[in-house]
Amino acid sequence: MIEIAEIVTSADPKDFWRNLRQMNITKVVSSLPRGSLDWRSLSPTDDPWSYTALAIHQEKLAEWGFETSVIEDSPPLDPIRFGLSGREEAVTHVIEMIKAMGRLGIPTWCYNWNGATEWLRTQQAVVGRGGALVAGYRHSTLDHNDLTKYGHVEPETLWANLSWFMERVLPVAENAGVRLAMHPDDPPVPEVRGISRIMNSLEGYDRLFEEFPSSANAMTLCQGNFTLMTDDLPAAIRKYGNEDRIAFVHFRDVAGTPEHFVETFHDEGKTDMLACMRAYDEIGYSGVMRSDHVPLMSGDTQDVPGYGRISRHFAIGYMTALREAATSSGGLQ
Template sequence: MLPPSPDRRWTLAKQMGVDRGVVRFWGVDDWWEYDTLLRTRNRFEDNGIRLQVVEDRPPMTRTVLGKEGRNEEIATVKRLLKNMGKLGIETYCWVWTENPVGVLRTSDSIPDRGGSLKSGYDHEWSRRADDHPESGITEEELWENLEYFLDEVVPVAEEAGVKMALHPDDPPLPSVRGVPRLVTSVDNYERILDLHESPNHGVTFCQGNFAAMETDVRSAIRRLGDRIHFVHFRDVEGSAESFVETWHDDGPTDMRACIEAYRDVGYDGPIRPDHVPKMLGEEDRDGAHAGYTDMGRLFAIGYMKGLLEQTA
């Protein structure tokens, strides 16, 4: 995953042989507008990287909560999808979570091999926090709001030729700080996919979240099959209630078998490493969650390349 303008990460990616990119627009206003996407897409192209995935979300709090103003938010998502289609950007990674209770970690300093530092989550600490102000919303309302959203945007994605890839809730718990969550199990994913039998409505298969669901990751890959549009390659040890993010080569999941499962279902789309330990001398970036430092990601890319060659 790269920022929208060239920096050290772009150079490292090119030196590692990366030629396809995933972008997140940290700190960029109105990034979904055509001209911003156009300049970003061409910036990647001019540096020898094809921009393949937008991994970001315009403001959607009112949409998730079903509040007044959601139609205006949905119009922005439609504009994003249309602009991506015009520019040949294939995949849109999004989440169905109320932003203030999105990705949560309770520690970013768990020691591991050689003094590297991992991140993790312990639900006991979240239970002690105050409930979120929107804790009164029900699971049924979230389902209704999600169906309303999909009814509006999936036809636009189809017309634009863009694949929508829904990321799991992280952590994949049924409720966090009083707010229900839906994208927390393979069964719920299948229910969500059944809302629209469209090849443009699919999954960001974040392996760490599926591992935290305490499901067999390989079986989940095969169950979701051709609805997988994007992959986050990572692993965790533990459950959704309490987990630690591991080195890519040191978690409980058979990562080679996962690559084989993707090949078995015919997946040949984008895949990126995710959530790595922090190594000697590294600092977290402003605005980024723990897990986005550089050296661990370089290790992960090399590891992934080796797995891909082994299973070719």
């Protein structure tokens, strides 16, 4: 059964958590507990990726009836991505987190390999349907001669550092029963300000799974990025699903190209969302999927662009209906 989840943070108003439970959301995706943890405090020596921090945060979520299914956050990864001094310490933090997740029964870690800029938008208030505000990306807005502090980074450098990382963490993940779900580069362009991007195509994922065939090596299938990588997203879902490589799904949509796109409501982008939901059903996907990058509707607020609360309510209802249509024996034609 496809499980619909939602991302929660310690900073969320608890009315939002209550709304999620009212919509029958029991599985949640969590960031690391970097903020206040209610009345229970941690000592300054407890990093947010430690067992203690994660255990307290998981217990807090459980008090609301939530089961933590994914950690979508990480200790600092740039020293590892770019092969810098300090990467040995950085990888020990990742290993500590994976072991803690295994002990706590949290099965999936969502991470990415687009260093320096992480996910990137150049626009935050494009006027969308009915006056809703949407985020967007225009590649030409950026001065790509204005390099980041890391300078030029070639694709093979990133692949070599990924190999170094995988050699150390995949055995730990296998033993812990945790899957590493690589998120695509966002936006999926070849380079941003001198930093190459290697998870920006289906070919990149094919290489990822060929070079590191461990069952713990998987993907976050973020539809907003994948629909910019391929003209047939349902086929890609079936391909990677049949290879058992999809550990987590971001169910969202965009309009445009990798170089210039805007985010959309779930029912108005370029993707046939019902065909995608049917593809997940066909492959027997039983992991979690969450809404992602929603427009900001009138009367709503957001702490991060793309994470308004009212629009996520709309998205959850839409996804729930699509799931019913896709899994019903009669179905919608």
